Amino acid sequence: MGQDPGLRVESARRTVELDFGGYGIGGLSVGESRPEMLAALDVTVPELPADRLRYLMGVGDPVGLVEAVARGVDLFDCVAPTRTARHGTAWTRAGRLSLRAAACARDDRPIDGDCPCPTCGRWSRGYLRHLLLVNEPTALRLVTLHNLAFMFDLVDRIRAAVADGTLEELRAETGAVWGG
Numbered sequence: 687m688g689q690d691p692g693l694r695v696e697s698a699r700r701t702v703e704l705d706f707g708g709y710g711i712g713g714l715s716v717g718e719s720r721p722e723m724l725a726a727l728d729v730t731v732p733e734l735p736a737d738r739l740r741y742l743m744g745v746g747d748p749v750g751l752v753e754a755v756a757r758g759v760d761l762f763d764c765v766a767p768t769r770t771a772r773h774g775t776a777w778t779r780a781g782r783l784s785l786r787a788a789a790c791a792r793d794d795r796p797i798d799g800d801c802p803c804p805t806c807g808r809w810s811r812g813y814l815r816h817l818l819l820v821n822e823p824t825a826l827r828l829v830t831l832h833n834l835a836f837m838f839d840l841v842d843r844i845r846a847a848v849a850d851g852t853l854e855e856l857r858a859e860t861g862a863v864w865g866g
């Protein structure tokens with residue numbers, strides 16, 4: 687973890703002196719609190735040229751994504767959407783949905799009725815739960831497809847919100863659904 691703001695700034699400045707096409711921000715999302723991560727971004731991102739890619743390593747939860755974009759980050763990578771899917775949890779606009787929960791046992795609805803992914807087009811929550819409980823590997827792939835579709839949709843929404851100046855509303859909405 688690199689929380690020292692002075693060292694963060696020095697590292698960013700000395701790396702920018704090397705004149706790369708893009709800059710990665712590492713050492714975050716490794717166990718520190720959300721405020722600690724955002725504080726590190728607050729001092730680091732302004733040091734990086736706005737016309738170069740600014741890449742935050744290891745962040746991929748909805749709130750982390752929106753908050754980092756609001757601070758100027760352009761690029762991410764993260765295992766969270768797919769790892770979470772393999773644990774049987776779907777991400778939706780309404781928040782997390784645990785497909786292993788008993789409440790899904792006889793639920794004929796898709797994970798998200800508005801989702802264009804192949805999983806939501808064909809399989810119900812109840813069937814996905816059955817596949818998860820019998821350890822059928824297909825379940826992991828089907829939920830992964832959905833969570834990736836959710837992420838693509840979220841990034842599309844972030845991009846549109848930046849373009850039309852409504853990122854603050856999307857921040858508020860994302861924070862309300864997913865918690866800070």
Ligand SMILES: [Zn+2]
Nearest residue numbers: 801803806832
């Ligand atoms: Zn879906």
